[in-house]
Amino acid sequence: xxxxxxxxxxxxxxxxxxxxxxxxxxxxxxxxxxxxxxxxxxxxxxxxxxxxxxxxxxxxxxxxxxxxxxxxxxxxxx
Numbered sequence: 747x748x749x750x751x752x753x754x755x756x757x758x759x760x761x762x763x764x765x766x767x768x769x770x771x772x773x774x775x776x777x778x779x780x781x782x783x784x785x786x787x788x789x790x791x792x793x794x795x796x797x798x799x800x801x802x803x804x805x806x807x808x809x810x811x812x813x814x815x816x817x818x819x820x821x822x823x824x
Contacts, residue, residue, distance in 0.1 A: 748779055748788060748815055759817065768812035770799035779816040784808045788815060 750756055763776055767783070774780070777793040784807050791797060797812050804810055 747786070748781075756816075761817070763817060764814050766814065768797055768814075770797050770810045770812070772797055772812075774814075776814055777818040778814055779818075780812040781815040783811040783813050 768774060768780065773794050773796050774791050775793065777791065779788050780791050780797065781788045785804065789798065789812075798810075800810065
């Protein structure tokens, strides 16, 4: 599970982006931390990068399904 220390540097959001499931091999539209719904492993992905097809032995658990956990956002004007 993702952890953080400084709560004042995170904002709760209700964006639809957190509800979307991502298949392995798909390019993501948001940079951030993605969590496998099946096993709970987390990865970091840049905007436009392709999600890994297999991040470890997964055949007994079920399919790899990624979900955005933390959205990384650029500061406006930078």
